[in-house]
Amino acid sequence: MNTSKTADAARIEQLRRELAHHNHRYYVLDSPEISDAEYDRLIRELQELEARHPDLVTVDSPTQRVGGAPAEKFEKVIHRAPMLSLANAFGDEELSDFDERIRRQTGLAQVAYVCEPKLDGLAITLLYEQGRFVRGATRGDGTEGEDVSSNLRTIRSLPMELLPQNGVKAPGSLEVRGEVFISKKDFKKLNDAREQEGEPLFANPRNAAAGSLRQLDPRITASRPLSVYLYECVPGEGVPAFRTHAEKLEYLKSLGLPVNRYVHVPSVEGVREQYRASVEGRHALPFEVDGMVVKVDEEDLRQRLGQISKSPRWAVAYKFPPEEEATLVEDIQVY
Numbered sequence: 001m002n003t004s005k006t007a008d009a010a011r012i013e014q015l016r017r018e019l020a021h022h023n024h025r026y027y028v029l030d031s032p033e034i035s036d037a038e039y040d041r042l043i044r045e046l047q048e049l050e051a052r053h054p055d056l057v058t059v060d061s062p063t064q065r066v067g068g069a070p071a072e073k074f075e076k077v078i079h080r081a082p083m084l085s086l087a088n089a090f091g092d093e094e095l096s097d098f099d100e101r102i103r104r105q106t107g108l109a110q111v112a113y114v115c116e117p118k119l120d121g122l123a124i125t126l127l128y129e130q131g132r133f134v135r136g137a138t139r140g141d142g143t144e145g146e147d148v149s150s151n152l153r154t155i156r157s158l159p160m161e162l163l164p165q166n167g168v169k170a171p172g173s174l175e176v177r178g179e180v181f182i183s184k185k186d187f188k189k190l191n192d193a194r195e196q197e198g199e200p201l202f203a204n205p206r207n208a209a210a211g212s213l214r215q216l217d218p219r220i221t222a223s224r225p226l227s228v229y230l231y232e233c234v235p236g237e238g239v240p241a242f243r244t245h246a247e248k249l250e251y252l253k254s255l256g257l258p259v260n261r262y263v264h265v266p267s268v269e270g271v272r273e274q275y276r277a278s279v280e281g282r283h284a285l286p287f288e289v290d291g292m293v294v295k296v297d298e299e300d301l302r303q304r305l306g307q308i309s310k311s312p313r314w315a316v317a318y319k320f321p322p323e324e325e326a327t328l329v330e331d332i333q334v335y
């Protein structure tokens with residue numbers, strides 16, 4: 001390469017690192033360090049340099065978040081480890097059964113759990129190799145899903161490169177699982193815009209997220225306000241063995257991945273308290289949830305408990321009571 005190309009290539013690399021850092025600050029930590037105008041200036045500089053050297057453009061460049069050419073169809077992906085579903089618990093009785101069975105099988109007097117909001121979205125799995133995003137897929141039937149990598153690349157809060165924080169080293173190969181969803185606020189904005197355009201409305205955020213992620217044209221996906229939270233990872237090369245689920249979530253966070261809030265409780269009584277608080281607080285959450293996922297916190301207990309058919313013995317979806325159809329109260333016109 002001649003000197004100006006070498007210099008440009010170095011500047012391109014530096015801009016990509018800077019923009020990935022600012023992406024993380026803005027979309028994952030919700031605490032930007034620079035103004036939008038400054039961010040746009042950096043993106044524009046990168047776009048100009050890439051226009052000068054098209055051979056240096058990579059699919060995971062911050063400039064490619066707008067989506068590439070449409071695909072003919074979705075390639076199939078066989079999951080390395082099955083993507084499990086969740087058995088449901090509809091009331092305190094079933095929660096007690098869940099806890100009692102675990103205590104009986106482990107011989108423990110009490111079991112610690114982690115409670116996570118059960119996001120009402122679409123389950124996905126992501127593969128990072130040498131710290132770079134290489135492929136993402138839908139859950140499908142748990143064994144085989146659809147490759148939606150190009151669409152996942154358009155989700156700004158999803159890092160195209162892991163950003164190891166505080167001394168953590170990125171693993172050679174990392175497979176993480178999570179949920180793609182649309183927040184309530186973004187859903188309303190999306191449907192309002194569609195109403196303006198005379199387009200059919202989405203019935204609910206889950207359908208909107210699923211329909212947006214399973215688009216053959218990534219540019220359409222890029223125009224949709226998708227969010228993602230990750231909540232599991234599959235053992236892999238260079239991935240530490242975690243003692244607890246909470247440690248695992250902190251590890252994912254330390255790699256720059258978006259992770260939702262969670263609550264660690266020392267026993268099933270704590271689950272009950274968290275459940276009551278969550279039913280109350282459900283409407284205050286920025287995203288739709290249909291319950292709480294209750295998971296055994298200790299990893300070795302999970303191994304000992306294993307799974308029954310497609311769902312683990314160590315987790316349950318503790319569902320909220322169905323909401324009575326909120327009667328739409330038209331704005332009362334005050335004359």
Ligand SMILES: NC(=O)c1c(N)nc(OC2CCCC2)nc1O[C@@H]1CCC[C@@H]1O
Nearest residue numbers: 084085116117118119123179231232293
């Ligand atoms: N929807 C969720 O917020 C959620 C969650 N927070 N945590 C898990 O953990 C998995 C791990 C193994 C069994 C369930 N699953 C979730 O959703 C599941 C995925 C597939 C079907 C449900 O949507």
